[in-house]
Amino acid sequence: MGSRMEKALRRSLMAAAVEMAVCGMAFAQTQAPAEPAPAADAASAPVVVVTGPRAALAKSLELKRNADVIQDSISATELGRFPDDNVADSLTHISGVSVSRTRGGEGQYINVRGLGSGYNIVTLNKRILATDGDGRDFAFDVLPSEVISGADVMKSAEAAQMEGSIGGSVNLRSARPMDNPGYHASVRFEGDHNDLSRKDGGKLSGVVSNTFNNNTMGVLVGAVFSKRKVRTDSLGYQTYNADSPGSFDVNGDGAIGPGESNLLAPCCISFGSVFEEKKRTALSGAFEWKVTPGFKLTADALATRLDSPQVGYQQSYYIEHAPGRWSDVVVKDHLITSMTVHDLIPEMSNVTADRVVDTMQAGLRGEWKVSNDLKLTGDVYRSTSKRNSGGKDSFVVAGIAGHNTGYYKANNGGFPDIRVTLEDGRDLATELAAGRLGDKDYGVHFTGLTGTDIKDTIDGASLDGRLVLSGAWHVDALQFGASATDRKKDRTSIGNEKSGGACQYCDMYSTTFASLGANVVSPMTLPNYMRNAGGSFPGSFIKFDVPAYLAALKALDGKPILDADGNPTGKTYDVSKTQPVFVPTDSYSVREKTSTLYGQLELSGEHWNGNVGARLVRTKTTSKSAIDQIVSIDDPTPDIPTSSPKIVYSPAVPVSEDGSYTKLLPSANLSWWARDDFVVRGAVAKVMARPSLDKLAPTRTDNTLDRSYVINVVGDPKLKPTEAVQQDLSAEWYYRPKSAITAAVFAKQIKNFVTYQTDEHVDIGVPGYLYTVTHPVNGDKARVRGLELGVQHLFDNGFGFNAKFAKTWTKAYQNGEYVGQLEGVAPTASSLGLLYEKNGINASISFDYTGEYTQNTNVLAGYPNKVDALTWVTASASWDVTRSITLFVEGKNLGDAVMRSHLGRSDALYGFESWGRTYVAGMSVKF
Numbered sequence: 001m002g003s004r005m006e007k008a009l010r011r012s013l014m015a016a017a018v019e020m021a022v023c024g025m026a027f028a029q030t031q032a033p034a035e036p037a038p039a040a041d042a043a044s045a046p047v048v049v050v051t052g053p054r055a056a057l058a059k060s061l062e063l064k065r066n067a068d069v070i071q072d073s074i075s076a077t078e079l080g081r082f083p084d085d086n087v088a089d090s091l092t093h094i095s096g097v098s099v100s101r102t103r104g105g106e107g108q109y110i111n112v113r114g115l116g117s118g119y120n121i122v123t124l125n126k127r128i129l130a131t132d133g134d135g136r137d138f139a140f141d142v143l144p145s146e147v148i149s150g151a152d153v154m155k156s157a158e159a160a161q162m163e164g165s166i167g168g169s170v171n172l173r174s175a176r177p178m179d180n181p182g183y184h185a186s187v188r189f190e191g192d193h194n195d196l197s198r199k200d201g202g203k204l205s206g207v208v209s210n211t212f213n214n215n216t217m218g219v220l221v222g223a224v225f226s227k228r229k230v231r232t233d234s235l236g237y238q239t240y241n242a243d244s245p246g247s248f249d250v251n252g253d254g255a256i257g258p259g260e261s262n263l264l265a266p267c268c269i270s271f272g273s274v275f276e277e278k279k280r281t282a283l284s285g286a287f288e289w290k291v292t293p294g295f296k297l298t299a300d301a302l303a304t305r306l307d308s309p310q311v312g313y314q315q316s317y318y319i320e321h322a323p324g325r326w327s328d329v330v331v332k333d334h335l336i337t338s339m340t341v342h343d344l345i346p347e348m349s350n351v352t353a354d355r356v357v358d359t360m361q362a363g364l365r366g367e368w369k370v371s372n373d374l375k376l377t378g379d380v381y382r383s384t385s386k387r388n389s390g391g392k393d394s395f396v397v398a399g400i401a402g403h404n405t406g407y408y409k410a411n412n413g414g415f416p417d418i419r420v421t422l423e424d425g426r427d428l429a430t431e432l433a434a435g436r437l438g439d440k441d442y443g444v445h446f447t448g449l450t451g452t453d454i455k456d457t458i459d460g461a462s463l464d465g466r467l468v469l470s471g472a473w474h475v476d477a478l479q480f481g482a483s484a485t486d487r488k489k490d491r492t493s494i495g496n497e498k499s500g501g502a503c504q505y506c507d508m509y510s511t512t513f514a515s516l517g518a519n520v521v522s523p524m525t526l527p528n529y530m531r532n533a534g535g536s537f538p539g540s541f542i543k544f545d546v547p548a549y550l551a552a553l554k555a556l557d558g559k560p561i562l563d564a565d566g567n568p569t570g571k572t573y574d575v576s577k578t579q580p581v582f583v584p585t586d587s588y589s590v591r592e593k594t595s596t597l598y599g600q601l602e603l604s605g606e607h608w609n610g611n612v613g614a615r616l617v618r619t620k621t622t623s624k625s626a627i628d629q630i631v632s633i634d635d636p637t638p639d640i641p642t643s644s645p646k647i648v649y650s651p652a653v654p655v656s657e658d659g660s661y662t663k664l665l666p667s668a669n670l671s672w673w674a675r676d677d678f679v680v681r682g683a684v685a686k687v688m689a690r691p692s693l694d695k696l697a698p699t700r701t702d703n704t705l706d707r708s709y710v711i712n713v714v715g716d717p718k719l720k721p722t723e724a725v726q727q728d729l730s731a732e733w734y735y736r737p738k739s740a741i742t743a744a745v746f747a748k749q750i751k752n753f754v755t756y757q758t759d760e761h762v763d764i765g766v767p768g769y770l771y772t773v774t775h776p777v778n779g780d781k782a783r784v785r786g787l788e789l790g791v792q793h794l795f796d797n798g799f800g801f802n803a804k805f806a807k808t809w810t811k812a813y814q815n816g817e818y819v820g821q822l823e824g825v826a827p828t829a830s831s832l833g834l835l836y837e838k839n840g841i842n843a844s845i846s847f848d849y850t851g852e853y854t855q856n857t858n859v860l861a862g863y864p865n866k867v868d869a870l871t872w873v874t875a876s877a878s879w880d881v882t883r884s885i886t887l888f889v890e891g892k893n894l895g896d897a898v899m900r901s902h903l904g905r906s907d908a909l910y911g912f913e914s915w916g917r918t919y920v921a922g923m924s925v926k927f
Contacts, residue, residue, distance in 0.1 A: 053077055053844055054794055054837045057802060058738040061792060063152065068611060069669050070156040070681050070730050070744060072096075072790075075149070076175070080186055080207035080222055081924070082145035084874065085892070087172065090145070092848040092872070094153055095744075095788040095804035096168070098829045099850075103276045103310065104194075104230030105893050105915030108141050112153060113746065113786055114808035114825035115167030119689045119722070123162060124172045124361055125300065130385035130456040132357040134491060135692035136164075142306045142357050142385075144224040146188075146205045147284040149175040155746070156683035156728040157667050159600040159613030160464070160479050166689045166724045166748065174300060175209070177218025178288050183210045185927040190888075196528050196916020197231030197275070203922075216290040224282040229275070233530050235415075235912040236270035236314050236351075240903065242861035245321040248336070250329050264863065264908070265321055265336045266408065269416065270349070271912070272314035272541065273526055279307040294369040301362040312351040313524060313543050316397070317418060319344065319408050330409075335908055337410040344406035345509055346420050346428055347399040347445065350544045354392035354451060359385045373468040383458040390494035391580035395448035395502075396546050398521070400441050401509035404428075413906040414534020429538035435523035437542060442521050443509035447550065448502040449580040450495035452587075460485040477602040479613070485594045489693045493586035501578040503644045505553060518552030520545050531914055532898050553578065563636055584626035584652040588697030588715070591622045592690075603670075610670035619690065620660045623717040625699045626652035630766045633704060647704050655698055657717040663688055677735060683728040691719040691754050695776050702771075711764060713775035720778050724750040742790040752778040753822075755814060780813040782822050798838030805830040812857075819857060820864075826853040840880030842888075848872045855901060863903040865910050870897050884927070890920040 056075045063073040072094040076082050084090040088099045088107030100117075102108040109117035122129055122138035129138050150173040154161060161169060185208040192201045203226035211218035247261040286300040319341045330338035363381030370376060402423030409417040420428035431437045464481035496502045505511075513520040525540040556573040563569050600613025628649045635645035667685035674680065697715040730744035757777045761770040786808040794800035806829045810822035821827075828851035835844035849871045856865040873895040878888035894917055901911035 052837050052842055053083065053835050054738070054800060056083060057792060057794065057800070060150075061734070061738060061740055063150075064742075065679075065732065065734060065740075067152075067154075068609075068671075069154050069158050069161070070683055070728050071152055071154045073150060073152045078186070080146050080175075080188070080205060082148055085145055085890075085920075086140060087143060087145050087148055087151065088140035089848075089872075089874070091151060091153065091170070093802065093804065093831050093833060093846065095790050095831070096155070096786065096806040096808075096829065097153060098826050101899065101913075101915070102139075102141055103232045103274055104228070104278065105232075105897075105913075105918075106141050106230075108139050109137050110140070110170070111824065111826065112165075112168030112170070113155065113748075113806070114784060114810065114822070114827070116824040118692050119165065119167040120170060121162065121164040121689075122170045122172070124302070124383075125174060125363065125365075126162065126171055127361060127363055127379070127381045127460060128162075128383060128458050128485065128487070129361060130359065130383040130458050132355075132359070132385045132387040132454050132456065134454070134694035136690070137692070141278075141308075142280075142304055142359050143172075144205070144226065144280050144282045144304065146207070146224045147174060147222060147282050147302055147304070148172050149179070155744075156669060156681075157665070157685035157687050157726070158611055158669055159598040159615045159665070159667050160481065160611075162483075163596065163615055163617050163663075163665055163688060164690055166687050166722060166726070166750065174284060174286065174302065175207070175220055175222070176286050176288055176298070176300075177209045177211050177220040178215070180209065181211045181215045181218070185209070186924060187927075188922065188924040190920050190922025192228060192918055192920045194230060194916050194918045196233070196531065196914065197229060198527055199229035199231065201228035201278075202226065218286075218288045220284075220286045222282075222284045224280065226278070226280045228278045230278065231526075231916070232274045232276070233528075233533070233912075233914040234271065234274060235909065236272065236312075236316075238269040238271075238909055239267045240860055240863075240908065241265045241267045241320060242863075245326075248321075248326070248329055248331070250331050259331060259334070263331060263334055263336055264861065264903075266410070266416075267320040268316065268318045269418070270314045270316035271415070271530070271537075272312055273529065274310055274312035274351075276308055276310045279305075281305045281307075296367045298365045298367075299363070300365075302360065304357075304359045306355070306357040306359075308355045308357075310351075310353040310355070313541055314349045314351060315538060315541050316347040316349055317344065317406060317408070317420075318347070319406060332907070333905075335410070335905070337907060339408055341406040341408060342403070344404045344420060345399040345401065346404065346406070347397050348442065348542050348544075349395060349397040349446075350546055351396075352392075352394045352546070354389045355387060356389070357385060357387045359383075375466045377464045378462070379464075380461045381459075383460075385454070385456040387452075387454040389451035390453040390492055391449055391451050393449070393451040394546055395446065395450070396544055396549055397446035398442040398513075398544065398549075399445050399509045400428075400437075401443055410907045410909070411535050413900075413902075413909075415530065415537060415909065415912070416535050418535070418537040420538075429540070432523065432538050432540040432542070433525065435540075437523070438521045439513035439519060441512065442542070443512045444505045444516075444549075444553065445509060446502055446506055447504070447553070447578050448495070448497055449578065450493075450497065451580070452494070453490075453492040455490045456487070457489075458485060458487045474603050474605045475601050476604050479598075479600040479602065479611075481598055483594075483596045486591075487594075488589070488591045490589045491587055491694070491697070493583040494580045495583050495586070496578055496580045498583055498585070498649070499577070499581050500646065501580070504573065504577055505556070506644055511556075513549075513552055516552040516555045518548055518555075520548045520552060528916070531916070532896065533912055533914065550575070550578065584654075585628055586699055586701060588623060588625040588694070588699050590624075590693050590696050592693070592696075593620045594618065607674070608670065608672045610668065612668040614664060614666040617663045617665060617688070618660075619662075619721075620658070621696055621717055622656065622658050623697045623715070624654065624656045625697050626654050627698065627700065628652040630702065630704065630764065633766060633769060635707070645704060645707065657698055659696070659717040659719070661720060663721065663723070678731075678733050681728070681730045681732070684726070686723065686725050688721045688723045690721045691776075695719060695754055709769055709771050711762075711771050711773045713773065716776050719754060719776060720752045722750060722753045722778075724748045738792075738794045740790070740792050742788075744788040746784075746786050746788075748784040750782040750784065751780070753782055753812075755779040780816060782810060782812040784822065784825070785809045798836050800835050800837075802833040802835075803831070821854050821857070823854060823856055826850045841878075842880075843875075843877040845875040846873070848874075859903060859910070863908070865901055866904055867899065867901040867911070870899060871895055872897055884925055886924045888920075888922055888924070892918040892920070
């Protein structure tokens with residue numbers, strides 16, 4: 001596509017789509033034959049509306065059967081009621097879809113056919129949704145399920161479908177008033193209780209829909225407000241070192257013998273509880289108007305707010321190796337599993353995260369039947385997402401000074417055993433449980449204040465057409481169209497770590513809060529703390545009054561700063577330097593402009609139908625950030641594991657880079673109906689997924705503060721999109737109404753997937769230091785193959801079941817060499833749902849299973865991060881007291897599942913999260 005054509009298309013497309021409404025109205029009114037209004041008896045004819053889980057399953061199966069591509073769908077059980085509280089959780093009932101969970105166990109990001117959220121695209125009414133994260137991945141926790149009427153997961157591609165997905169395209173559908181003519185209204189109340197946190201929450205939602213003027217106009221309005229209090233017990237981090245110590249004289253014979261070299265050693269562990277109060281508010285609306293029999297106008301809008309602040313309380317133990325620090329060391333298969341640690345400073349930290357997200361989408365769509373053979377559809381929209389968290393997050397740490405002694409022992413599949421004896425002989429766990437540790441014991445250390453502001457704005461326009469042809473050569477119609485999007489994501493990072501403000505008071509553990517005359521520390525004990533985690537460790541901890549902590553530091557203002565030997569440095573403390581400031585090297589602005597053209601032929605013959613076409617995509621990016629250089633490093637306390645060196649940076653220099661690419665994406669789909677109830681579908685296509693937006697920004701961070709001496713180059717504007725050629729084959733037997741047996745196989749040959757390359761011992765210009773530099777690159781290739789099976793059967797007696805299974809095989813290559821399985825791909829996933837619906841009684845239970853998978857193939861020295869298998873169990877029951885009133889109960893995570901990961905061996909714990917069970921009860925009323 002030439003630049004002149006592209007600019008003309010971009011300038012005119014949005015105006016054309018809007019003007020089509022006006023032109024269409026005028027043309028339809030003057031040219032279309034005057035058709036009589038619908039007869040009164042037809043307009044007033046009763047509409048039979050089937051609701052409930054069985055009806056939702058039946059509708060989803062109908063959508064699958066009538067689709068032009070290989071797809072699966074889910075539908076609302078009734079107006080304003082989706083099958084699950086979270087859309088992501090509902091999608092896990094579809095074969096080949098799995099979910100990653102956020103705090104409280106809520107589904108946040110989805111994987112389709114084993115490929116992570118970065119390889120999928122999520123749209124609402126075929127419009128891209130803005131996101132509050134650094135990339136494109138849509139976080140489902142910002143979207144209440146009540147604003148959705150259904151979702152389609154398209155697994156094969158066609159030219160008319162929006163590009164940007166290799167795993168699968170997910171299109172969420174919002175309700176329309178003309179989907180269900182007449183007046184309908186309902187309100188729903190519910191309360192919930194979590195057995196881990198012992199906290200309660202509630203939700204109120206309502207929707208009203210009406211059509212009038214002989215069903216030529218309709219309005220729908222919905223609203224949701226919910227408030228939940230959740231607690232997540234989690235492993236903040238457990239890190240390991242492969243080169244420290246690397247070797248250790250375990251038996252003390254003065255030599256490194258067999259089994260005492262190439263050791264993996266624990267470094268640091270931090271774990272605790274995170275509390276979150278999730279408040280969601282959403283307003284949605286749609287207006288439909290059949291202006292004439294040949295022209296229809298639809299306007300819709302959605303606005304949501306997620307107010308979800310988090311506060312976490314963590315205990316941390318830095319047990320990393322230093323000369324003379326370890327004794328009683330035990331090694332098992334090259335992993336140091338047990339040791340006594342001298343000079344251990346037990347730390348406590350408060351970690352807060354401020355997340356308030358405002359998401360909006362508004363659009364205008366016009367459908368104009370120009371003639372019996374030609375139909376045009378124009379659409380314009382804007383989607384935005386804003387999060388203002390800059391400088392509002394905190395990571396505040398304090399510790400107990402002294403020559404304390406720690407004892408560490410790894411456990412198979414669980415948390416380690418941790419015990420600390422303070423210098424004066426007291427046991428840390430005992431003192432915490434008794435509430436005897438406070439301001440006189442804890443001293444100041446790290447005061448990190450960080451956070452980012454995100455603003456994502458998407459403007460889009462499309463013009464699509466369908467021209468009916470004569471049917472010669474089996475060609476029934478031509479679909480064609482053009483689209484343009486303009487997306488701009490701004491990330492503004494505000495913090496105090498790089499400026500040195502976070503570590504201005506580092507290693508001052510002996511300066512206790514009591515010595516500053518402050519009241520900061522209070523004891524804390526939680527019910528069910530670290531349930532199912534295993535291990536033995538202090539079960540109580542402390543929390544800080546963070547504002548009081550920061551205020552206490554003012555007592556040090558003007559006092560001299562001493563070096564490691566206690567000598568004045570000539571500088572004085574100044575608490576104002578702790579305030580967060582703009583960090584240009586961690587901020588970026590990425591603008592992406594996309595233009596597309598497509599053409600697609602609809603084909604059919606006796607017992608078969610299909611389509612063939614191509615989509616031409618042109619993308620341009622402009623990325624802006626800033627880069628600085630490390631001038632010098634001063635490490636005055638190298639023997640203190642928790643200390644940080646002092647770093648001097650050069651002024652940040654603004655940088656701006658451009659990138660562009662043009663891709664042709666052909667596709668073909670074919671369906672052969674062997675019988676009226678049996679169809680075989682085949683599809684082949686070339687598809688693409690764009691790099692994450694943050695990976696297009698030339699930002700970079702360094703880990704000099706923790707002595708890792710690692711430079712992480714986050715993005716590169718020259719990255720190419722990930723491409724794939726995919727083949728799909730499915731067989732679907734609709735052997736009785738509302739029931740089917742389906743099977744599908746697929747293969748994807750992927751190239752240019754984005755991964756990270758690591759270069760060791762790089763001279764970046766800092767005398768005396770060589771760095772490890774990681775940077776994103778387009779990897780060589782990957783291969784994905786899969787199998788999906790599904791059975792849905794609804795018995796006449798009210799019972800039914802829906803079972804799905806998916807198996808995925810992957811191979812990844814880098815620099816021409818096989819490097820293992822593709823990261824983040826679950827090899828197996830399955831779902832089983834059982835239901836009963838009859839005589840006003842509804843009951844269901846679902847089991848969603850995700851098998852063990854590798855999150856990262858090389859976390860450290862070749863060790864992978866493997867996530868254990870997880871089964872998520874939900875159940876619900878309801879009773880229609882009257883035709884208008886329904887009582888219901890629900891349960892989530894009834895199996896008390898936890899997330900657990902390890903470094904390829906069960907005694908090297910790497911991740912853990914526990915969410916507890918949630919019980920819900922409520923009532924819905926229809927009017």
